[in-house]
Each structure stands twice: as C-alpha cells, then as structure tokens.
Amino acid sequence: MKRFITVITILAILSFAWTAFVKPGKEAPRQKTARTEFVHSAKTVETQEPGGALKGLKKFWEFSGFRNVSKGHLIMITIGLFFIFLAIRYEYEPLLLIPIGTGIIIGNIPFYQDGDINLQLGIYQSGSVLNYLYFGVLKGVYPPLIFLGLGAMTDFSSLLSNPRLMILGAAAQIGIFLTFLGALILGFAPPEAGAIGIIGGADGPTAIFLSSRLANGVNMLADGTTVKNLIGPIAIAAYSYMALVPVMQPPIIKLLTSKRERKMRMKPPRAVSKLEKILFPIIGLLLTAFISPSSLPLLGMLFFGNILKESGVTKRLAETARTSMVDIVTILLGLTVGASTQADVFLTPDSLLIFLLGAISFMVATAGGLLFAKFMNVFLKGDNKINPMVGAAGVSAVPDSARVVQTEGLKADPTNHLLMHAMTPNVSGVIGSAVAAGILLSFLG
Amino acid sequence: MSTLLSLSGIFGSIDKQAAVIVLIGYMIVFLALVILYLVFRYLMPWLFKIKLYRRAAKEGRALDDSEKQVLTGEVNAAIATALYLYYDEIHDYESNIITIRKVSRSYSPWNSKLYNMRNLER
Numbered sequence: 001m002k003r004f005i006t007v008i009t010i011l012a013i014l015s016f017a018w019t020a021f022v023k024p025g026k027e028a029p030r031q032k033t034a035r036t037e038f039v040h041s042a043k044t045v046e047t048q049e050p051g052g053a054l055k056g057l058k059k060f061w062e063f064s065g066f067r068n069v070s071k072g073h074l075i076m077i078t079i080g081l082f083f084i085f086l087a088i089r090y091e092y093e094p095l096l097l098i099p100i101g102t103g104i105i106i107g108n109i110p111f112y113q114d115g116d117i118n119l120q121l122g123i124y125q126s127g128s129v130l131n132y133l134y135f136g137v138l139k140g141v142y143p144p145l146i147f148l149g150l151g152a153m154t155d156f157s158s159l160l161s162n163p164r165l166m167i168l169g170a171a172a173q174i175g176i177f178l179t180f181l182g183a184l185i186l187g188f189a190p191p192e193a194g195a196i197g198i199i200g201g202a203d204g205p206t207a208i209f210l211s212s213r214l215a216n217g218v219n220m221l222a223d224g225t226t227v228k229n230l231i232g233p234i235a236i237a238a239y240s241y242m243a244l245v246p247v248m249q250p251p252i253i254k255l256l257t258s259k260r261e262r263k264m265r266m267k268p269p270r271a272v273s274k275l276e277k278i279l280f281p282i283i284g285l286l287l288t289a290f291i292s293p294s295s296l297p298l299l300g301m302l303f304f305g306n307i308l309k310e311s312g313v314t315k316r317l318a319e320t321a322r323t324s325m326v327d328i329v330t331i332l333l334g335l336t337v338g339a340s341t342q343a344d345v346f347l348t349p350d351s352l353l354i355f356l357l358g359a360i361s362f363m364v365a366t367a368g369g370l371l372f373a374k375f376m377n378v379f380l381k382g383d384n385k386i387n388p389m390v391g392a393a394g395v396s397a398v399p400d401s402a403r404v405v406q407t408e409g410l411k412a413d414p415t416n417h418l419l420m421h422a423m424t425p426n427v428s429g430v431i432g433s434a435v436a437a438g439i440l441l442s443f444l445g
Numbered sequence: 446m447s448t449l450l451s452l453s454g455i456f457g458s459i460d461k462q463a464a465v466i467v468l469i470g471y472m473i474v475f476l477a478l479v480i481l482y483l484v485f486r487y488l489m490p491w492l493f494k495i496k497l498y499r500r501a502a503k504e505g506r507a508l509d510d511s512e513k514q515v516l517t518g519e520v521n522a523a524i525a526t527a528l529y530l531y532y533d534e535i536h537d538y539e540s541n542i543i544t545i546r547k548v549s550r551s552y553s554p555w556n557s558k559l560y561n562m563r564n565l566e567r
Contacts, residue, residue: 012495128501159485160485163482163485164479164482164486164487166478166481166482167475167478167479167482169473169476169478170474170477170478170479173471173474174471176470177467177470177471178467180463180466180467181467183462184463190462190463193463194466225537245544268519271521273493276485279489280485283481283484283485284481287477287480287481287484288477290471291476291477291480292473292477295556428478428481429479431481432474432477432478435473435474435478436470436471436474439466439469439470439473439474440466440470443466443470444466
C-alpha cells in the first residue's frame with residue numbers, strides 16, 4: 001500500500017507539473033535566439049581576432065545545455081530519474097526501466113536546436129547515432145526479435161496441461177478494443193486510436209510494433225493529413241504500465257474477488273509430453289497466422305523461438321535467442337524508446353491523454369479477464385473451477401501479472417501456489433494481443 | 446435524460462466502421478484462442494489415444510488401464526524424488542579399496558614433536 005501511495009503521489013506531481021508548464025495545443029518552446037549568431041560565427045570563424053575569447057565563451061555558453069534548457073527538458077529528466085528510482089528502489093521491471101529511464105535522460109539533454117542546423121545529436125536528427133538505432137523502432141525491427149527471444153524462453157507446458165485457461169487470455173483483450181473506442185471518442189484518428197488501444201494488451205513490443213505501423217508520423221489519412229507520431233508516448237505508456245503491474249493489479253483483484261474466491265485451489269497441472277511441446281508451436285503458428293496474417297512478424301518469431309527451444313536439436317540457437325540476443329535488443333529498444341521522448345515531441349496534451357487511456361485500458365483488461373473467469377466458473381463444477389484471480393493474468397505482461405496472482409494467492413492462503421495456472425492466460429494473452437494487433441493493422445493500416 | 450442525451454452524443458462520434466472493427470476484432474481474438482483450445486483439449490489427446498491403441502494392437506494386447514491414466518506433474522515429481530532417494534541410499538556395491546589417506550602438514554615449530562616433548566636433562 002505504501003508503494004502504491006508513493007508511486008501515485010509522484011505520478012500526480014509529475015502530471016501536475018506537466019499540465020502546469022505545457023499549455024494545451026502548444027509545443028515546448030524551441031531556442032531560436034542563437035541561430036543568427038551561430039550562422040554568422042560559423043562564417044567568420046577564421047577571421048576572428050585573438051581578443052574574441054569572450055565571444056568564444058559566449059558561443060560556448062549558447063551551445064551548452066544550461067543555455068538551452070527548458071521546463072520541458074527538466075520535467076522529462078525528472079521522469080527519467082523517477083523510472084530509475086522505481087527500478088532500483090522497488091525493482092519494477094529493472095531490465096526495462098533502467099534503459100528507458102536513462103534513455104529519457106539522454107534524449108532530453110538540451111542542446112542547440114534549430115530547423116536549419118543539424119548537429120547530428122538528437123534522436124530525430126538524421127545522421128545521429130541515436131537516429132540510426134531508432135530505425136529499429138521506427139520500422140518495427142526490434143519487437144519481432146524480442147518475440148523470438150520470448151518464444152525461446154517460454155515453456156508452454158502449463159498452457160498445454162490446462163488449455164481451458166487459454167480463453168482467459170482472449171477475454172482480457174477487451175481492454176484493447178474498449179480503449180480503441182475511447183481514443184476515437186477523445187478525437188484521435190482511427191489509426192492513432194488503434195495504436196493507443198494496444199496499450200491494453202500490456203505488451204511493450206506489440207505496442208511498439210503497431211504504433212510504428214499506424215501512428216508513425218508518416219502515413220497519410222483519408223483526408224490528406226498525416227498521422228501523429230505517437231510511438232514514444234505509446235511505448236513509454238505501455239512499458240510504464242507493464243512495470244507498474246504489481247501496483248495496479250492487486251487493488252482491482254481485491255475489489256472484484258471475495259476472500260473465499262482468492263483461496264480457491266485448482267487441480268494440479270498434468271505432465272506434458274515432449275511431442276505435445278513440439279507440436280504446439282507448429283500448430284499454433286499455422287492456426288494463428290492463417291487467422292490473422294498481419295500478426296505474422298510477431299507470432300511467427302514467437303513460435304519460431306519456441307520451436308528452437310522445444311526441438312531439442314538447436315540448443316545453441318535457443319540459448320543465444322533467449323540470452324545474448326534478447327539482451328542486446330532490450331538494451332537498444334529501451335534506450336531508443338526512452339530517448340524518443342524528447343520534450344518538444346513528447347510533452348503534449350496527446351501524451352497525457354495516451355497515459356490516461358493506457359491506465360484505463362490496463363484496468364479494463366485486468367477486470368475483463370477476472371470477470372470472465374468468474375463467468376466460466378458458472379459452467380464448471382467441482383475441482384475444475386478456476387480461481388478468478390488467474391483471469392487477471394490474461395493481460396500479457398509476462399511474467400509479472402502471473403507473479404502478482406501468485407503473490408495475492410499466497411497472501412490469501414500461504415500454501416496455495418497459482419503461478420503455473422496463471423502462466424497459461426499470461427502466455428495466451430501474448431498470443432491474443434499479437435492477434436489483436438494484426439487485426440487492427442489489417443483494418444487500419 | 447440530459448445524461449442520456451450527452452452519452453448518445455459521445456457514442457454518436459463512433460462510426461459504424463469502428464464498431465465493426467471492435468466486434469469482429471474481439472471475435473477473431475476469441476476464435477484464434479478457442480480453436481487452439483479445442484485442438485489441444487480434444488484433438489491432441491484423441492490422437493495420442495489412437496497411437497496408444499495402435500501400439501497395443503500391434504503387440505496383440507488390450508490397452509491397460511494404467512496406460513490411459515494421465516499423471517499430474519506433482520505425482521511425477523513425487524515418484525521421481527522417491528526413486529532418487531531410493532537409489533541414493535542403496536549400498537549393495539562397495540569398492541572394497543581401503544587406503545590410508547596421508548595428511549601432510551606444513552612444518553611449523555608449533556607442531557614439531559621435538560619442541561613439544563619435555564627435554565629432560567640427562
């Protein structure tokens with residue numbers, strides 16, 4: 001509870017600062033004062049007299065971060081530091097929040113910016129190192145690679161032993177579609193609304209993949225206008241809520257379940273044969289890709305990674321995919337997504353709305369899975385009944401939401417272990433959110 | 446009434462196409478996972494059963510009840526642990542090699558026999 005209050009208080013302070021300093025519909029100010037002098041000094045640099053040391057110092061000052069800093073930069077740096085604080089103090093997804101938090105700081109170091117001059121420093125300036133790395137986000141290269149690693153590290157045996165729980169993974173995707181409607185109501189264009197809706201899938205790579213295709217600032221709408229570039233805010237919102245799963249889910253779980261329901265025990269999972277484990281990724285790939293071909297980059301890589309793992313003859317490849325490769329891609333993805341939140345692009349009223357919609361969609365998804373588990377219980381008898389908390393793991397934040405269910409289960413009954421049961425809706429949620437992303441892409445792309 | 450009117454105004458902004466996307470999209474997500482469920486809940490066990498029957502028929506015997514049983518992971522873990530403990534405690538074979546292990550200590554006046562004996566004057 002203390003954690004929850006701390007996090008909410010800091011978030012409220014940041015939101016207040018955000019709304020107070022950034023006026024609606026107006027971007028953070030850019031520095032233009034030094035422009036003419038920069039051009040002038042660049043032309044006359046060779047003819048400067050030795051006595052121009054003061055002028056040189058002045059120029060140095062104009063190019064330093066202290067001269068170009070704005071309130072937006074400071075707010076973003078504070079957010080970056082807050083992410084790092086959350087990762088170190090509470091260990092909320094440190095593997096994601098440390099690179100993203102550091103990326104936010106790197107992306108918001110103020111430097112001289114003007115439309116005509118390209119210092120090749122910022123992530124949006126062509127030719128900069130960060131811009132090259134950002135290519136992987138912009139073109140949706142990193143998310144399928146993350147899915148490959150995810151497939152190589154996921155054991156689907158819990159899912160195979162009790163496939164009934166897979167449906168909970170589908171039920172929790174209600175968050176995606178309701179948020180899509182919410183975003184439309186708030187005035188976002190359909191492709192932008194689709195990209196925002198996927199935050200409800202609670203899957204960072206899927207959110208980046210879809211936003212890079214739908215809300216990339218390049219695509220044209222039917223009325224001839226260009227879609228907004230929402231990759232940064234969507235990615236940050238998705239990863240923030242993934243990290244905040246241990247804070248956000250327990251209150252919803254407690255609200256919607258009774259103590260008796262939280263104590264419910266489930267039948268232990270059966271042993272799964274090797275053949276079943278090998279067949280699952282093959283059948284899963286064929287079925288899901290035939291149903292939703294647009295989700296092929298994500299699901300194809302997920303199941304490919306799993307085939308590497310389960311085949312037993314490509315141990316080296318599986319090992320690389322789930323360790324070194326996924327680590328490298330996580331570093332690059334986290335850093336570039338963080339750096340893409342440059343104040344002048346990120347601090348807009350749209351971002352605040354995206355964060356709000358993201359939070360709602362996450363709560364709706366959790367509640368959707370949970371209530372569907374209760375609904376299923378109406379038709380189930382005896383020891384086949386499902387502990388409703390397991391439904392909350394249908395949001396595909398793997399394995400955090402399953403871990404939350406396990407923790408809450410242990411709080412209700414210290415001998416009731418629900419982790420393996422919760423992993424089924426959790427991994428099927430990944431499949432469900434990827435299918436949903438494919439559907440939105442095929443409708444709106 | 447005014448609330449209802451304002452609600453209808455809000456939802457009026459959602460066009461037909463969006464509603465279709467939501468309905469069809471959610472249904473397809475369900476469909477994909479329900480098909481996977483049906484395959485792994487009914488089709489796979491059925492295929493495995495056929496495999497078992499064929500094997501039994503080939504060997505010219507009826508299918509044993511124990512073969513039809515599905516063991517849980519917990520039962521498997523208990524059997525494996527019991528077997529491990531059982532084999533770990535068996536001492537039916539000994540190497541019969543007896544050796545005296547020589548322990549060498551580095552020299553120090555503190556462990557020297559010479560200095561520790563009382564040197565009586567003769």
